[in-house]
């Protein structure tokens with residue numbers, strides 16, 4: 001009996017500790033937080049308020065050009081006088097505690113700092129780049145991956161990530177496509193929601209969750225010619241129907257912050273854009289979180305030719321709704337005078353500060369400013385076995401099988417002589433991808449290591465050609481090897497005496513990401529030459545691609561029997577790739593972005609408009625919408641991806657052929673696994689609104705389901721279509737579904753295989 005009581009007490013104690021851990025610092029209701037914020041605000045001087053709107057970079061990582069004012073000594077002085085509300089790029093419990101201590105103990109009001117960091121796809125344990133994760137179409141896995149990132153970052157003192165990037169992009173030249181969810185608004189909206197939920201969880205003040213940030217508001221993914229930071233000019237229909245919805249989805253997930261953007265939008269820089277920030281975000285959408293500027297983007301309005309000087313830039317930004325200044329040193333230096341001279345209403349300052357303080361309260365920072373500073377947790381959490389297992393799972397789910405003609409894959413596990421060729425095969429850094437600032441260099445499992453973990457075959461390796469010389473970083477392009485062919489001969493000789501060649505080619509981990517736009521989408525450097533040379537002596541090639549964006553690999557598609565899209569998959573890269581190549585995991589990823597045949601086709605995307613001349617009117621007639629030197633069709637379409645098994649779609653059924661607003665119909669089909677392996681298929685639903693008050697795309701993704709089937713098994717898969725699913729921002733300047741005819745399509749990619757029509761009537 002005594003023993004039982006002791007055990008019960010122990011369990012109770014454990015649960016209690018656990019519950020406290022999970023709860024974290026803040027237990028206040030929304031109303032209580034509101035009152036606390038109001039009370040604190042009433043005690044603050046104007047200078048202290050402006051301080052809360054000021055964010056400084058830390059002392060090491062720089063993720064943008066450094067401003068002149070950015071010297072360390074001044075930062076410390078400002079910290080002490082309460083003129084800093086947030087810091088970015090400070091990380092690790094020790095360092096965070098050091099700056100937090102100054103804010104809490106040495107300033108008059110002791111307001112804690114909110115510590116921001118670009119936790120884009122993992123903190124130290126790195127998951128696949130976001131574009132790769134999007135290829136999984138698996139919202140649970142994506143949410144879990146964000147949870148891992150949040151847990152590790154939170155254990156390292158960070159309480160705010162500048163993610164997710166929810167910019168839609170149709171331009172693979174833009175390096176930042178690696179950071180987003182691809183080209184489709186529907187898929188990206190689901191992913192935005194999952195990522196925010198993953199970072200923030202259900203309790204923001206828990207010690208393992210951090211605030212998220214939907215960025216970059218708005219239009220950044222439409223930078224002209226895919227050149228980063230370039231001009232953006234898009235009309236209302238694209239803005240409302242394509243660009244905005246993922247931001248709205250982030251709000252639905254309760255995202256705590258927004259970041260504005262470097263680009264101008266239709267003549268007005270996003271940072272100074274009142275339409276975006278005041279009218280839409282804080283007006284129409286009634287958003288209550290705060291908006292941080294992008295790095296130095298307040299000052300950049302001068303270069304844009306929109307503000308004459310920093311004073312004017314500060315006034316424009318704050319009036320337009322930018323609440324926090326990241327690294328422009330504009331607010332801290334100019335806002336006070338602007339308020340005193342009446343150019344900025346103090347109510348705008350109060351509003352911004354309220355928003356910022358509210359998030360700090362919600363994070364639990366007022367109850368315990370050191371909530372995220374626990375050395376023990378930092379040690380245990382970072383790189384834990386659980387985190388490694390979860391990023392491995394995400395990595396496998398992100399792989400897309402692009403071609404498997406001679407059934408080279410999966411590889412037999414015994415008796416094969418395999419040549420592994422390519423610099424990227426042994427690279428332990430590139431698989432970490434761009435935007436992984438906290439990760440230690442060379443900590444990814446390389447493809448070679450992953451393959452060597454399987455013992456049954458004889459594996460030999462040759463580099464072939466060096467991809468880039470020296471340590472790659474911000475000046476990468478000058479280091480890509482375009483002349484040194486020294487290793488090609490050895491690679492060819494090795495290929496000739498092996499049964500199968502695994503060629504690992506693609507982009508260095510720093511060739512995509514911010515500031516890494518490209519005009520070519522080929523295999524960089526001498527890799528194409530290497531590929532063709534190897535092909536001459538051995539045609540049994542499995543090409544494993546590692547890249548941060550769609551590539552135009554026409555030659556490979558025509559000649560190489562098996563192609564695997566393995567992106568930059570993070571820490572567990574090599575293990576994930578090896579498990580897929582050996583068939584221990586059957587790939588099920590689908591492309592979240594169209595792969596073009598030629599850079600000249602860009603922007604290329606599946607949900608294009610028909611135009612008035614979509615088809616050739618007569619043989620050899622030129623007057624229709626096309627190119628004279630290339631087809632209109634992509635190399636691999638959006639939603640495309642194979643499996644080791646085959647799936648058959650049949651039996652499309654509609655419960656009705658028409659429905660009224662308030663009702664719905666169900667569309668279904670039968671999916672059959674006709675191949676030899678158990679596998680997963682992403683069944684995709686697309687709809688076309690055939691005639692509308694503004695022209696509508698030829699089809700739009702409107703639903704998807706991941707279905708798992710054993711060989712020979714069939715399942716019926718259904719989707720409910722209601723009026724909401726048919727809504728768009730119409731010529732009436734509102735979201736509505738217009739009555740009329742629609743086509744519904746089902747299939748395993750945007751090149752769908754089944755279709756039927758239905759009507760929406762009054």
Ligand code: NOJ
Nearest residue numbers: 063064118162215294295
């Ligand atoms: C600039 C990038 O555009 C933004 O996404 C990032 O969060 C900031 N730098 C901070 O590093």
